[in-house]
Amino acid sequence: MRIALNARILQAPRTGIGQYLIELIAALDADPSLELEFFHGWGWSRQLPPAALPGYSRWVAWAKQVPGAYRIRRLLEQRRFERGLRHTAVDLYHEPSLWPLDFPGPMLMTLHDLTHVHYPQTQPADRLAEIARCVEPALERARVILTDSQFVADELQRHYGVARERLKVAPLGYAQRFHPRPLADLGRVTAPLGVRPGSYLLCVGTLEPRKNLALALRAYALLPEAVRRRYPLLIAGMAGWRRDDFAAELQAALASGQVRLLGYLDDERLAELLAGARMLLFPSLYEGFGLPVLEAMASGVPVLLSPSSALPEVAGTAGTYVEAGDPEGWCRAILRLIEDQAEWQARRVAGLEQAQGFSWKRCAGITAAAYRQALEH
Structure with a gap:
């Protein structure tokens, strides 16, 4: 054929x-x-x-x-x-x-x-x-x-x-490059960014309104200052259409020094950076699948996401869900996955198991x- x-x-x-x-x-x-x-x-x-x-x-x-x-x-x-x-x-x-x-x-x-x-x-x-x-x-x-x-x-x-x-x-x-990695092996990719493996939050996706990056920025800004200093927020993705819709919030976040915009990353670098994240924040309003969610779970990284569109099909019961219009709820969920090691480990194991179905x-x-x-x- x-x-x-x-x-x-x-x-x-x-x-x-x-x-x-x-x-x-x-x-x-x-x-x-x-x-x-x-x-x-x-x-x-x-x-x-x-x-x-x-x-x-x-x-x-x-x-x-x-x-x-x-x-x-x-x-x-x-x-x-x-x-x-x-x-x-x-x-x-x-x-x-x-x-x-x-x-x-x-x-x-x-x-x-x-x-x-x-x-x-x-x-x-x-x-x-x-x-x-x-x-x-x-x-x-x-x-x-x-x-x-x-x-x-x-x-x-x-x-x-x-x-x-x-x-x-x-x-x-998910590609084979997405898998759990020892944090000690990830310094090569994190050191140039001024962050430590296991001590940063990550957003992945094109910078456009549908990805709802503004919610992640608002939730992050509500975190205590000490937490933001310890856990910078990294954003990986190309600029998309109508990025100006949230440009002011993004610029204010970048000016703080606690939010870093990385742009487009090649496949291997993104896989390494994902494996070293404390969690993936994925507040998207609409997805036909949500590949970064699956890739994060396969990497042993808990995912905080909105319960919208196809995302529950991908994350199943392994995801931590908060409504896309609730920055305070997102802030509380982020804090729990930072402060409660047992919950973080449970989400990690559940994500690895969920990923095996794909x-x-x-x-x-x-x-x-x-x-x-x-x-x-």
């Missing part, structure tokens, strides 16, 4: 969907019945690019200023896609995001979330217009639609009327079954 996979997202620095694609492809490679062909936006290959496209961030900045940039890019990609298909016979096309290219044969897509529906204000207008133009026809064309969680599958049924039999839930997994092997197995279902349609 020869599968065409759109890997254009790997031009960008590898966050959620990029990590999904990298890990899924690695797991699918173990299936001898599958042969994968990758479309990279400019051409075809059987190899994945080793890193993001140089200058990608400059293209994004340019696209913000040029009307119709997303449409123009898609038209060019469609032509290159079709040109490659003349020389590459494939049985099925898998699109790992919202907007598949036109394909003359059976198509399967992965829809990770409905952010464009619930938080359209977090999307640039051009991109949102292209999503609106493409997503409903794509959902009609797709023989099977994969989702990361039952939550998103249920949303697709309610919002778009997608029949249940066309939906397959394929929960994500793997990229399982995700790939469900995906391969979905390929066969799409071809038998």
Whole structure:
């Protein structure tokens, strides 16, 4: 079975969907019945690019200023896609995001979330217009639609009327680099940041309103001064759309010296930094899965999170849940996970156990079954 996979997202620095694609492809490679062909936006290959496209961030900045940039890019990609298909016979096309290219044969897509529906204000207008133009026809064309969680599958049924039999839930997994590590081994990554392993709090995610970073900042500011001095708050993630919505709070927090903005981190550095955190703070308002939550649990790090969207499917009973609009409750929960070692250890063990239910092997197995279902349609 020869599968065409759109890997254009790997031009960008590898966050959620990029990590999904990298890990899924690695797991699918173990299936001898599958042969994968990758479309990279400019051409075809059987190899994945080793890193993001140089200058990608400059293209994004340019696209913000040029009307119709997303449409123009898609038209060019469609032509290159079709040109490659003349020389590459494939049985099925898998699109790992919202907007598949036109394909003359059976198509399967992965829809990770409905952010464009619930938080359209977090999307640039051009991109949102292209999503609106493409997503409903794509959902009609797709023989099977994969989702990361039952939550998103249920949303697709309610919002778009997608029949249940066309939906397959394929929960994500975690990479092998996410595992418990001795704190003594983590000084290399923490020392340049001026923090000690086990003595900092961590937020991971793109800096945008949906991630609700403002709540983490407010809760952190309510902690006693002595606690903040002992446990700095580190924030790892790229700048996203509408970061200005909480810029004032962020700047005030950074000025204190107790909050540090790290920007985008490479895979291994992030894994090491996560393993050394006292806890992960994940106050997101909306997630189709919440990969950092799973990665933290697999690393032996307790997670404090909001009980929203798909997050309870991932964290189960291992998570410490506080409502997303309750900074005082978040402050109390942070203090408990700092001061109560027995509770911290219980959350750590529960998280490690919960993480064992997720793997990229399982995700790939469900995906391969979905390929066969799409071809038998």
